Amino acid sequence: MAHQQDIQHLSKDAMELATEVKSNLKELMNEWHQLQGDISKGSLVKPGYVQIKKTDIERLQVEALQMKEFLPKVINQSTIQSIKELDKCQQELEESAKSLTESQQEVEHWKSRCQTAKADQDTERQEMLSLKADLSAAHQQLSQQSEYCAKMGAACCTLLWRVSQQQDTIAPLLVGSQMESFLQLVCHTLDSFLATFQGDEDEDEPGLKEDSEEVQFVMALCGIITNIAASADGREFLSCQKSGQAAIVCLTSILSQTPGKLSDKLKNLALMALYNVSINQKGLKHLSSLQGIVALLTWLITVETAPENRLHTLLLLQSLITDPSNASLLHEANEQLSFDVLDKLSKDRNSEIREVAYDIIHDLRPIRTEL
Template identity: 40%
Template sequence: MADSADGLNEPSDGPNEPCDGPSEPADGLNEPTDEPSEPADGMNEPSDEPNESTDGRSEPVDGPNEPTNGPNEPNDGLNQPSDGPNEPVDGLNEPSDGLSEPTDGPNKSISWKVTYLCLLQKDRLEEVTRNYHSLLGEWHKLQEELQADQVPKDYVLVHKNDLAQLATETSQLKLNLPMVINSSLSTATTRVDSLQEEIDRLRQRNAVSEADIGQWKTRLEAAVAECQKEKESNLQLRCEMQELTEQLSQQSDYSCSLGSSCCTLLWRVSRSQDTVQTLLSGTKIDDFLNLVTSTVESYLSAYKDDWPQDQSDESGFILALVGIITNVAASAYGRDFLISRDSGRNLVDTFTNFLADAPLKKSARLKNLLLMALYNLSINQRALKYICSKPGIMGLLVWHLQEETDCDNRLNTLRVVHSLVSDEHNNVILHELAEALPEHFLQQLTADKNQDVQDLALDLIMDLRQTQHEQ
């Protein structure tokens, strides 16, 4: 057991010196007790690996930590024991009988404590050895870098004068930087204050604008709702107007058909002079004449640009009305009645205006009836003077005679002209006719296919020549 203890106190290169014997415990250890304490498994069963000397610990390289020769100087390395009392190293790997099989007495506690201290010294020795090899590796690495570049890559060589100049410039910058920063800072502060004020103004404007936008949105919504209501109302009114238009159109068609039928019957009845006297003796004759005047004017203004066909109910209604007036003017009583009433004279004015405004080469039947009515009225002396007093009447008739191509229109126009110039005391009409109607045109009419036109043209030529001979 004493031999085993000597093996655990193997001297090392570190500061711990071996103790004189296993019987002297180290300071600070507690006195042994009667009851032995069981050592830990790691202490009772050490493995063989900690005592195997590695290449790093057995082959130290040259350096500042090279051990010197002493009483325990190893020959080849740190872990090679020398000849003497330190030879048995296997005591660490092979536990003695005292550790595994404790005996009664104080030697049991002392042996366990000595073993524990030896293990601590061994751990410290291994840690020192590792640190030594780590430092040694760093030293070799630094030597290699110095041999390769002489200066590490992370460092720069600067001349002393350049460093002094750099220090001077740095101090100058330290002095000038506060002045520059203070001036720039004051300018920036002033600008920031102005910008902040501008931002505040803009925020106020934005708030006012948002309030206005809210009001306008409210107004817009109200206007849109009102507009929608107006649209619905307009749509409803359009529908009602369309219905009323259809009803009015139907009523107009019905009225035109009824008027055409009644007036056509009245037109046929008015061919008899006795019937004419009966009609004119009624109380509604002035209303009837005013109705004829307004109807002819409305018909002309409505269909001046788009003249309807003669087969329509409206055309039949207008033809029947004018035909009734023509038949009334064919009787002596009717001519005198028409020219003696204001409604009758207004009707004569409407007929002459119709001849001037109606489109040419259209409504030949209606124009024939109007010319026949004027011719019948011209037989009456009062009516003749009234027609001749109309300004431009002769020029209108001559223009109508020259422009119209319908044979009946030309014949009836010549009849009216011949009737107007038949008054021997009215020389003004003859002069107007001589100025408006060229003689060569009358010569052309003498060769017309219609015999009545030829006769009337010859009579006019003779009247004109007689007027010139008298002058």
């Protein structure tokens, strides 16, 4: 009985052990399957860890000891200095690269400005070409208008010159304010003519040909003034009005500034006009007040070759020095006009020149006798 109880007790223990073994086997199989799954998935190693062989670790330790032993021998003060210099070079290289970048940016900026300037220059060049074309067209139009005005002025003034030769036409011309405007036009035209051609001695110049419109226009103007001065009313007008006195000054400018050999006719017209003005007492007074008038006439006497110009110069000088109200002109003529010149003129082929020269010598004789 006791034996049977022992057997039952052992059987119970065996069953419990078998159950426990079975349970452990089941857990072991589950772990094995899980391990196989982890191996197949590569997740056997926990995250953040790496598997390294022990031999590799030992070799790494040996190499570290060797590096620790040999490193002080390799890295000395020179190496450290080289490393510092290398760092400095690296820094300088970075600064150079930065400076190069800035320079490239500046170059691009100036390239952009240069392209803009070139574009502006091209635009301005086109505008300049357009302006030059417009200027050329305007110059051509102005030349045509100037030529037309010169032709019209020459034609009108030539006709007026012919009309004014009649003494009875002078008085109607002086009525109203148109004559003053005309005299102002004469002064402006003469001044412009003298300023344009002064010092031009070539008689073959296109603007100085005797048959040119400009010369014909100027000669007609001087001829009209000469005809006006030939009448008593005209002399009075020229001597009293400011516009007439200005015209007288312009006529004296012709004597000293008219260019070229074609000036003989212009000078002749101016001298005749001035001589006619000197017949009027007011005109004579105005002429006497002009600075250097005697010096101008004495110079003309010595340089003029045209007989008519010599004659009218002598007549005008005689009118000035015989003015009793201005004896200084007589003394001035005596100082500037040599006796040899007068003596030569007194023997000239032209009888009128001889007569006037002899009269001037006679007028100057009392002063020279006193001296």
